[in-house]
Amino acid sequence: MLIDFSLQNYSSFNSKQELSMLASTSTKENYNLNNTKQINAYGINSLLKSASIFGANASGKSNFAAALNTLKSLVLESLDSINDKTVKKVVPFLLKENLFDKPTEFEITFLAMDNMYRYGISIEQGVISEEWLYWTKTSRETQLFHREGQKVVFNQRSFSEAKSFVHKEGDSWNIEKTKPFVPFVSVLSQFNGKKSVVVTDWFQKLNVISGLDDYGFKEFTIDLFEENSEFKEWSLEILKSLQIEDIIVDETEENLPLLKKGSLDDSDLDDALSKLHSFIEKNKIKKKLIKIVKVNPETGKFYSFPLSLESEGTKKLIYLLGPLYDVIKNEEILIVDEFDNKFHTLLCKFIIDLYHKSNQGASQLIVTCHDTNLLTKELFRRDQIWFVEKTPLNESEIYSLVEYKEHYTRKEGSYSKDYLSGKYGAIPLFGSIDDLGEILNG
Known part of the structure; x- marks a missing residue:
């Protein structure tokens, strides 16, 4: 500690x-x-x-x-x-x-x-x-x-x-x-x-992450959902308050933006581009994504859709659950x-x-x-x-x-x-709304 x-x-x-x-x-x-x-x-x-x-x-x-x-x-x-x-x-x-x-x-x-x-x-x-x-x-x-x-x-x-x-x-x-x-x-x-x-x-x-983005812990959390049933069970208990019934990890092929074959005037470059297309076709890049499952309370029917459709706050919460669980489980910081x-x-x-x-x-x-x-x-x-x-x-x-x-x-x-009111210091740059108004209004 x-x-x-x-x-x-x-x-x-x-x-x-x-x-x-x-x-x-x-x-x-x-x-x-x-x-x-x-x-x-x-x-x-x-x-x-x-x-x-x-x-x-x-x-x-x-x-x-x-x-x-x-x-x-x-x-x-x-x-x-x-x-x-x-x-x-x-x-x-x-x-x-x-x-x-x-x-x-x-x-x-x-x-x-x-x-x-x-x-x-x-x-x-x-x-x-x-x-x-x-x-x-x-x-x-x-x-x-x-x-x-x-x-x-x-x-x-x-x-x-x-x-x-x-x-x-x-x-x-x-x-x-x-x-x-x-x-x-x-x-x-x-x-x-x-x-x-x-x-x-x-x-x-000792783990240091930023709450401004999910870089460095998003993939970690997705892997936990896929590989650790105890973590998934723990997380779903929390996510029920957001009406999320389940988390599904899905794989999708990532399409890289490339020029079309035959689009280059230089034959050597076009040949190299053709070989690159062939290589990518044989070595498809797989990307893991989260889908969430919700239920219609009237019909009881379950629906799944990409997490990307949820709010930024929901996405951040879900991705942050991985680091939180990990440090609690392994007694880390x-x-x-x-x-x-x-x-x-x-x-x-x-x-x-x-x-x-x-x-x-x-x-x-x-x-x-x-x-x-x-x-x-x-x-x-x-x-x-x-x-x-x-x-x-x-x-x-x-x-x-x-x-x-x-x-x-x-x-x-x-x-x-x-x-x-400023009793502890460390307050925002403007002491009051009136101060900010005076600055904005000249």
């Missing part, structure tokens, strides 16, 4: 910012216990099963989600390339004279294999300036390794997997077989380093940027409530959203609500509703009124 994540000098974030999944121990926050997971170890009482991040357009919410994905890419993809293209994806805060006045830094703390790990990495001008890994087995944190450039200090007893990848020069150890832009933990994991594999395996369970896009407020609430009730394990969900109607005590505890706001220097900052100790739960159980 994720405990906390911090970043600095990345995208719209300049100073160090941190998101914590630690549940508040205050008695005033002692509600919605179904939204927490008891840990009772490492000094941690409980962790939050979910968190929501609110803020104005261009405040930095998507950049925060992207930071988690960037760290994942650094750890898992750096070895896939012979050059430094992965580390070059790390963009610092650009609105300052010296872009590298401090390193771009990510640090993440998580629970895995009955231990707590803290991993961090610093990047300066396209190379890794620092990298570190600590673990806590019982109560005391122990350093496994700390890298500075190509030099490293490591725990020879607890992290013996590093021995084959270092050589000693004088009083210091130098890293071998690891390029300056490749994480040391990634290299060790490739060679089955016991603790390094735990780290990379954990990042494999899902970050959904722009979660509420295309969703009605009641559908947003339904999905989040469904997640909390279905998740009895160690799964976690983090969403970024705009819909202030989700700021309710019934849905989220105060420690689950976070805001992102731009400072006068255009730097993004993230902070928790718990920091506003003077604003405990309103009698009606909603925080949206206080949020829209």
